[in-house]
């Protein structure tokens with residue numbers, strides 16, 4: 571597969587890692603579909619890509635909705651005739667511990683509610699499932715060469731304070747192995763699937779955080795800085811062009827090493 575001439579659908583393409591991936595593909599000659607919930611993010615990225623001379627459309631959609639997923643898949647095919655690459659970057663966090671205790675009594679005074687659990691599972695896992703499922707359906711029915719990309723996280727190994735997010739991200743990491751196994755079982759040869767597991771990445775969420783907390787995070791990173799979203803975009807671009815990469819999840823962390831195992 572080549573990036574040039576491919577059609578790439580990027581959910582969460584309106585910001586952060588998804589934006590970098592969309593721009594990288596556009597710079598390298600792909601036609602790009604920006605899918606995001608936030609219209610103003612879509613407008614900004616579409617304008618930037620048009621300014622670079624790229625071919626792009628934006629579709630406002632919520633990746634947790636089956637109807638919205640069908641809508642952006644249809645829009646991509648109507649605009650550009652096919653889909654070759656689908657990158658599921660839409661993601662959210664709602665951090666907190668499962669239980670909190672009252673300092674005086676030592677009894678539980680708060681539990682993680684479904685208000686924090688469900689949106690994280692819906693967006694990061696169900697959203698990825700729907701994007702991967704419907705993009706794969708289009709690629710199989712169209713007979714187009716395809717690559718499906720899930721975005722996991724190094725938190726797939728478990729991060730305290732992120733039971734919801736880590737639960738979704740471990741599933742996102744496993745998905746490529748299962749899906750490609752099923753493709754093999756069903757005789758589907760034209761579509762691959764890979765996962766990318768980024769470490770701490772320089773998106774607004776992290777660059778804007780308390781600088782002392784950021785320094786503590788970076789103490790565990792061999793590279794000594796945050797991963798640049800463009801470095802993730804280049805890895806995904808390499809996955810497009812190297813068909814031996816399949817049914818696996820690749821970490822890109824700058825050498826994140828937790829000496830004690832699970833992150834605290």
Ligand SMILES: NC(=O)c1ccc[n+]([C@@H]2O[C@H](COP(=O)([O-])OP(=O)(O)OC[C@H]3O[C@@H](n4cnc5c(N)ncnc54)[C@H](O)[C@@H]3O)[C@@H](O)[C@H]2O)c1
Pocket residue numbers: 581582583584585586587588605606607608611631632633634658659660661662693694697721722723724767768769770771772773774775776
């Ligand atoms: N930033 C990091 O350090 C980091 C590390 C590992 C993994 N990740 C993962 O990478 C992906 C992108 O992260 P980011 O930091 O670029 O996030 P971001 O917040 O900068 O961008 C996410 C985009 O997704 C959109 N979005 C959120 N929910 C949506 C929904 N239901 N439907 C459609 N669009 C929706 C948002 O509007 C936003 O534009 C996420 O899956 C995240 O979990 C990020």
